[in-house]
Amino acid sequence: MTVIYVDNNATTKVAPEVLEAMLPYFSDQYGNPSSMHSFGGNVAGAIKAARENVANLIGATPGEIVFTSCGTESDGTAIRAAIESYPDKKHIVTSRVEHPAIKNLYESLSKKGYRTTFVPVDGMGRLDMDFLYDSLSEDTAVVSLMWGNNETGVVFPIEEISREVKSRGILFHTDAVQAVGKIPINVGDTGVDMLSLSGHKFHAPKGIGALYIRKGTKFSPFMIGGHQESGRRGGTENTAAIIGIGKAAGLASEHLKKDGYGNVSRLRDKLEHALLEKVPNAMVNGDTNNRLPNTTSIAFEYVEGEAILLMMNEHGICASSGSACTSGSLEPSHVLRAMGVPFTAAHGSIRFSLSRYNTEDEIDVIIETLPPIIERLRELSPFWKKAMEG
Numbered sequence: 602m603t604v605i606y607v608d609n610n611a612t613t614k615v616a617p618e619v620l621e622a623m624l625p626y627f628s629d630q631y632g633n634p635s636s637m638h639s640f641g642g643n644v645a646g647a648i649k650a651a652r653e654n655v656a657n658l659i660g661a662t663p664g665e666i667v668f669t670s671c672g673t674e675s676d677g678t679a680i681r682a683a684i685e686s687y688p689d690k691k692h693i694v695t696s697r698v699e700h701p702a703i704k705n706l707y708e709s710l711s712k713k714g715y716r717t718t719f720v721p722v723d724g725m726g727r728l729d730m731d732f733l734y735d736s737l738s739e740d741t742a743v744v745s746l747m748w749g750n751n752e753t754g755v756v757f758p759i760e761e762i763s764r765e766v767k768s769r770g771i772l773f774h775t776d777a778v779q780a781v782g783k784i785p786i787n788v789g790d791t792g793v794d795m796l797s798l799s800g801h802k803f804h805a806p807k808g809i810g811a812l813y814i815r816k817g818t819k820f821s822p823f824m825i826g827g828h829q830e831s832g833r834r835g836g837t838e839n840t841a842a843i844i845g846i847g848k849a850a851g852l853a854s855e856h857l858k859k860d861g862y863g864n865v866s867r868l869r870d871k872l873e874h875a876l877l878e879k880v881p882n883a884m885v886n887g888d889t890n891n892r893l894p895n896t897t898s899i900a901f902e903y904v905e906g907e908a909i910l911l912m913m914n915e916h917g918i919c920a921s922s923g924s925a926c927t928s929g930s931l932e933p934s935h936v937l938r939a940m941g942v943p944f945t946a947a948h949g950s951i952r953f954s955l956s957r958y959n960t961e962d963e964i965d966v967i968i969e970t971l972p973p974i975i976e977r978l979r980e981l982s983p984f985w986k987k988a989m990e991g
């Protein structure tokens with residue numbers, strides 16, 4: 602059975618060009634980039650080029666990029682560095698819809714005595730800006746807000762928030778793991794102090810991420826060890842993966858310049874419109890005016906998301922019922938709960954996240970396959986029957 606993969610916010614396919622660029626670093630090019638000899642020096646040169654590509658993708662300078670193992674490490678490093686740099690400040694701020702990489706870290710810091718503010722969102726997933734600004738004080742060490750939401754795709758106005766937070770002398774971090782490579786980002790324009798990204802969300806392999814640290818930002822490393830990454834993250838470099846993320850960043854810059862994700866958003870919109878038209882009691886979760894171009898979260902009322910996923914799976918269609926890390930539990934997602942999505946809709950919500958590898962034919966297959974699945978599940982659903990009677 603052919604696979605139709607529309608779960609790209611969970612992870613993406615490694616681009617063939619990326620794999621090709623990486624292969625020599627698993628075989629012939631095995632030198633240690635820290636070595637004095639030129640065999641290692643060649644590898645250091647390739648890492649330098651990769652760092653430049655990643656920096657270019659977000660408008661940074663190469664010296665502001667630190668390679669990490671993933672988005673989670675980048676997030677954790679940023680927040681821990683912030684609170685270590687300002688040890689007298691005991692207040693930290695984030696939103697109620699963050700990825701567990703931030704949410705669970707904040708909850709753990711809250712148990713260690715930090716006062717934490719989780720800023721609410723409205724029914725469309727938009728941040729309550731007044732609540733955010735009112736919460737800030739001289740005691741606030743860091744504000745961390747995601748750029749694009751992994752479940753709904755809703756984009757926060759990071760430039761505006763960053764300007765305001767910075768004007769109050771507070772450190773600002775953004776988890777841009779879902780945004781990088783999908784929308785144009787220029788850290789120069791935004792003024793953010795730190796930004797997290799992750800390779801496997803834009804066609805590099807898993808196990809490689811990066812943290813942007815604005816020049817001059819106070820920082821202390823999470824991984825203390827050798828002098829790698831200019832002393833900001835010890836440990837011998839994951840060379841092949843760094844070459845991979847460099848190549849993927851170069852490709853992402855090219856694609857963004859060429860059509861700015863235009864074809865991906867066209868296919869996403871086609872899928873969304875067709876499903877809303879063909880399936881009664883279906884609605885989009887989140888603000889459709891400010892969204893990542895590849896994501897749609899659609900609530901099919903009165904059915905179980907897990908049942909929909911299983912039946913789509915039989916047709917080779919891979920989607921998700923929540924974030925990759927929370928699916929597997931039957932709790933409705935914390936993001937949809939924070940938005941106040943009714944229980945009957947949150948439970949039947951499916952996230953479709955596309956990439957540049959999706960084709961029109963694949964979208965047509967989903968449009969044909971999914972409506973009868975929902976119809977069949979609703980015939981079995983006592984909630985649907987009750988809702989239709991009442």
Ligand code: PLP
Nearest residue numbers: 671672673700702751778779799
């Ligand atoms: N932040 C967001 C918004 C994400 O979507 C993810 C992964 O889904 C992460 C952080 C964690 O990234 P990684 O899987 O590279 O640790």
